[in-house]
Amino acid sequence: GQQLNQSPQSMFIQEGEDVSMNCTSSSIFNTWLWYKQDPGEGPVLLIALYKAGELTSNGRLTAQFGITRKDSFLNISASIPSDVGIYFCAGHGSGNTGKLIFGQGTTLQVKP
């Protein structure tokens, strides 16, 4: 089945540093989504990408939909302590049901 490979698995950075994480797939995805999950909560959508090559920003977050439609990255600039959490990439699976395929997640820790 369709799978997303997300890296790195975890990151421990200093406040103020920039962060980059990415997802790759062996199959084409028509959408790429980036979610953040705080402890004890469900994931919350950060950025949605719908076109190959699309580059979208949301505050300090920037994400791009790869030209090949098989990869995406998320950058966080000038990290702050509240950026701590687990970040997931996701894409819509095959068919038209809207089900999401998720990466394994990147756990981000920010040291003040």
Place this chain on the structure above:
Amino acid sequence: GAGVSQSPSNKVTEKGKDVELRCDPISGHTALYWYRQSLGQGLEFLIYFQGNSAPDKSGLPSDRFSAERTGGSVSTLTIQRTQQEDSAVYLCASSWASGPSTDTQYFGPGTRLTVL
């Protein structure tokens, strides 16, 4: 609030018992999804509802798992004869519609299931 709610928030059960997990979607959302998240893993799709019908059950791991949705609103995920490997966080999401490049899926806080 008007978000997706799930109950219970935590459930501890003994191996072999049946459990029911409940999801209340956002009012008016026609699409409803169940996902499972094992410790340290990403979310795994279980089942999708459009209204009261479930056109995609492809993610249900075994016939011990079933789900229903009534009145186009509340959904219940039932796990029969629970096993220890069923231990996970079960997340529900809803959206206005379904399909790629359509509406955002809003997630509930999940039910943490522990099977002893």
